[in-house]
Amino acid sequence: MLILLDVIGRAVVILAAAVILLMMFALFSCVIVLRYNRALFPDFSLFVLNIFHEPVKRLFALIGYDSEIVDRVSVELANKANMRDFMSVPVSERMLILPQCLRSVHCPAKLDAENGIICAGCGRCDIAKIIAICRKLHIEVYISPGGTFTKRIIMRRKKAVVGVACYPNLYEGAMYVKIAGIPAQGVPLKSAGCVGTHVECDEILKLLVMRR
Ligand code: SF4
Structure with a gap:
């Protein structure tokens, strides 16, 4: 029983760390797009930002920014990710x-x-x-x-x-x-x-x- 609880505890910690890391990556992606108009790994950035779309929006609103920024970043990432297929x-x-x-x-x-x-x-x-x-x-x-x-x-x-x-x-x-x-x-x-x-x-x- 104790071993099982230990495994569950470790899994929860790893999951929480992964969520925090991905959230930070989503925020980092926003900054890169807004500040430098560039996208690092646009497909992956968009995927992560989609998962955390609402929490990241709430975070932006909480620190006094217009949460629509997250929609803007997502659209710009989608444009970059789709550009090659679109041009073909x-x-x-x-x-x-x-x-x-x-x-x-x-x-x-x-x-x-x-x-x-x-x-x-x-x-x-x-x-x-x-x-x-x-x-x-x-x-x-x-x-x-x-x-x-x-x-x-x-x-x-x-x-x-x-x-x-x-x-x-x-x-x-x-x-x-x-x-x-x-x-x-x-x-x-x-x-x-x-x-x-x-x-x-x-x-x-x-x-x-x-x-x-
Ligand atoms: S140009 Fe066309 S869409 Fe624009 S106001 Fe005139 S009829 Fe409407």
């Missing part, structure tokens, strides 16, 4: 998904159940310009009315995808495409919120045409 997909087989919040508040676009929001090209926001450029590159563009549509269109088209969203939504999307095995890149909104948001158009277009 021909440009015309890539797809762009934009969030509906990029639209003007006076947007006249209509919602289509199959294809999402259909831009009327009024020019009140940057979406019309982005669509026009993508059309020349034979890249499909969807304006998503929400997460359910985004998941459905990703699974329907199964193409390499560039997604635009706020960091929490990009993180959720990055986890979804990883499970689905679809190479993706996330572009964060420059101004977040639920209406009249903005994104760096050049950043999207640069990614869409990026090759090895």
Whole structure:
């Protein structure tokens, strides 16, 4: 009995030490990405950060930082980890998904159940310009009315995808495409919120045409 308790005790200590080490590694990964915009072993860092996503977020909040930093780091790690696979997909087989919040508040676009929001090209926001450029590159563009549509269109088209969203939504999307095995890149909104948001158009277009 005493031997069994000793074994259990040692196992608990080893497990606790492993958890602490991995937590420290997750924090270290955050610092490296935020401070140097680099990622050491992005796949492994992302794996560890996924395991400790909520505890690390709470830790950041506890020391007075915006916990969204953890979503940002996770998205940047996912982008780095997926870049090679993404670039191996021909440009015309890539797809762009934009969030509906990029639209003007006076947007006249209509919602289509199959294809999402259909831009009327009024020019009140940057979406019309982005669509026009993508059309020349034979890249499909969807304006998503929400997460359910985004998941459905990703699974329907199964193409390499560039997604635009706020960091929490990009993180959720990055986890979804990883499970689905679809190479993706996330572009964060420059101004977040639920209406009249903005994104760096050049950043999207640069990614869409990026090759090895
Ligand atoms: S350009 Fe398209 S998406 Fe933007 S406000 Fe006009 S119709 Fe809506």
